[in-house]
Amino acid sequence: MSREIAVVGTGMHPWGKWGKNFVGYGLHAAREALAEAGLEWTDVQYVAGADTIRNGYPGFIAGATFAQALGWSGARVSSSYAACASGAQAIANARAQILAGLADVALVVGADAAPKGFFAPVGGDRPDDPDWLRFRLLGATNPLYFALAARRRMALYGSTSEDFALVKVKNAKHGAANPNARYRKETSVAEVLDSPIVASPLHLMEICATSDGGAALILTSMEFARARGLNPVRIAGLSTVTPTFPKTVIDLPDFATDAAMTVAEPARPFRADLAHTAYEEAGVAPADISVAEVYDLSTALELDWMEDIGLCAPGEAESLLRAGETAIGGRIPVNPSGGLASFGEAVPAQAIAQICELTRQLTGRAESRQVPSTPTTAIAVNQGLFGHGSATILTT
Amino acid sequence: MAQKVAVEGWFSVEPAALVGTRCTACGTPYFPRNEMACRNPGCAGAKDGSELEPYTFSTRGKVWSYADARYKPPPPYVSPEPFRPYVVAAVELETEKIVVLGQVVPGVSVDDLAVGQEVELTVGTLYTDGDDDYLVWMWRPAE
Numbered sequence A: 001m002s003r004e005i006a007v008v009g010t011g012m013h014p015w016g017k018w019g020k021n022f023v024g025y026g027l028h029a030a031r032e033a034l035a036e037a038g039l040e041w042t043d044v045q046y047v048a049g050a051d052t053i054r055n056g057y058p059g060f061i062a063g064a065t066f067a068q069a070l071g072w073s074g075a076r077v078s079s080s081y082a083a084c085a086s087g088a089q090a091i092a093n094a095r096a097q098i099l100a101g102l103a104d105v106a107l108v109v110g111a112d113a114a115p116k117g118f119f120a121p122v123g124g125d126r127p128d129d130p131d132w133l134r135f136r137l138l139g140a141t142n143p144l145y146f147a148l149a150a151r152r153r154m155a156l157y158g159s160t161s162e163d164f165a166l167v168k169v170k171n172a173k174h175g176a177a178n179p180n181a182r183y184r185k186e187t188s189v190a191e192v193l194d195s196p197i198v199a200s201p202l203h204l205m206e207i208c209a210t211s212d213g214g215a216a217l218i219l220t221s222m223e224f225a226r227a228r229g230l231n232p233v234r235i236a237g238l239s240t241v242t243p244t245f246p247k248t249v250i251d252l253p254d255f256a257t258d259a260a261m262t263v264a265e266p267a268r269p270f271r272a273d274l275a276h277t278a279y280e281e282a283g284v285a286p287a288d289i290s291v292a293e294v295y296d297l298s299t300a301l302e303l304d305w306m307e308d309i310g311l312c313a314p315g316e317a318e319s320l321l322r323a324g325e326t327a328i329g330g331r332i333p334v335n336p337s338g339g340l341a342s343f344g345e346a347v348p349a350q351a352i353a354q355i356c357e358l359t360r361q362l363t364g365r366a367e368s369r370q371v372p373s374t375p376t377t378a379i380a381v382n383q384g385l386f387g388h389g390s391a392t393i394l395t396t
Numbered sequence B: 001m002a003q004k005v006a007v008e009g010w011f012s013v014e015p016a017a018l019v020g021t022r023c024t025a026c027g028t029p030y031f032p033r034n035e036m037a038c039r040n041p042g043c044a045g046a047k048d049g050s051e052l053e054p055y056t057f058s059t060r061g062k063v064w065s066y067a068d069a070r071y072k073p074p075p076p077y078v079s080p081e082p083f084r085p086y087v088v089a090a091v092e093l094e095t096e097k098i099v100v101l102g103q104v105v106p107g108v109s110v111d112d113l114a115v116g117q118e119v120e121l122t123v124g125t126l127y128t129d130g131d132d133d134y135l136v137w138m139w140r141p142a143e
């Protein structure tokens, strides 16, 4: 049995600071995805929501909130919270339903209205919560963790601040051509390096902002897509594996890594393992990839990810970047959407938005940011807090 | 003015050391302290917490990476007014092969640090709240 499912519709609400309720962004994205698929809301048998926090209410909500906004239809529902991988978990739920034969048509949707400034833990005194404690005991904000990774890269590979800034310059150029991006302005290395340092070596323009936004997909079985005469993009592999003990790379919100004193480090660290598992599932290799959406929470992190997913050997991402190979028109375009650098974080929507972008790239519908010679194989990756992450392989 | 610890049971003050736990079955040490169950999936211990005993970590290590904070973080960080930038280092302890984060003592800037540099554990004031100084573990360049 094929493990593939079809992406027949994509939808997005533009990212920005719109100051509206997140439900509206998801509704907009869902309707756009349905229209693109040529389907009605009442055709949807399964709704997979990626969760956000509705302030003032306990808990995390999503799937049923969007189902209510679209009009209660009796569709089955799930809600997923996995930090930045929430959208991928929602896709994984929909995929499992379809592959199990329990549904032919699924809507995946995520949206958020993010607060301004640093992400902060939920309020109140919660000394049992590592996310609360890392702010209290270390003052370790998300950008501080990004800066630790960036400095480590400089020490290991001789990366420079100019290299990191060049990632932003590239992604800003891509994002300038994307009507759904929040920031649509090109920039220069000098401008990036002139922006204030938030956590050295990283500057304000090298750290992704928080945004409002929404994204949605319509997923179907391959049989359903074929019956409709479609030749859709396929999700050929989707990995949401957890880390392997001992996890030896420090990540937010951790105070420490696992100790590698008694068990040797795994052959592949967490991010590389996410990608490796998806490659295996899809039966493709890094060399087959012609476009990638990776999680550029910071400029430096994009370079780490390129190596983790096997686009180049460790330490070689800068040379690809400098040669223009990761720009649209280069050998392996990375973040043609503009990435988080141009979008900012709307957490539950992000992993879904990556698949929207890659679907549009693989079907030659990315307009002025289209990767030339319409690519056939793509990968999207991200990492959330607490050991969440995902890698998704798309093929034509 | 009294001195109190900012978190109970994570470190000792005299001498300055991180205190965690260690699995008596497989030997894996944990910081922060893990009292629930050994997390090594290959460990044959009881995994009900009875296998975990207090463990004091080695106090010297090498800088894995470091960064500073130039903007005031949100609560629950307790910031002096006006805000003072501070440095955080990720330090790899050779014995335990663990990387532990900690603030670096005041007066040491990112320009004074390098990856691979030897540092040692100490205790310093994290914040002052009314009448009391609250202490936390910190890294400082090794003597």
Ligand SMILES: [Zn+2]
Binding pocket: B023, B024, B025, B026, B027, B028, B038, B039, B040, B043, B044, B045
């Ligand atoms: Zn054990």
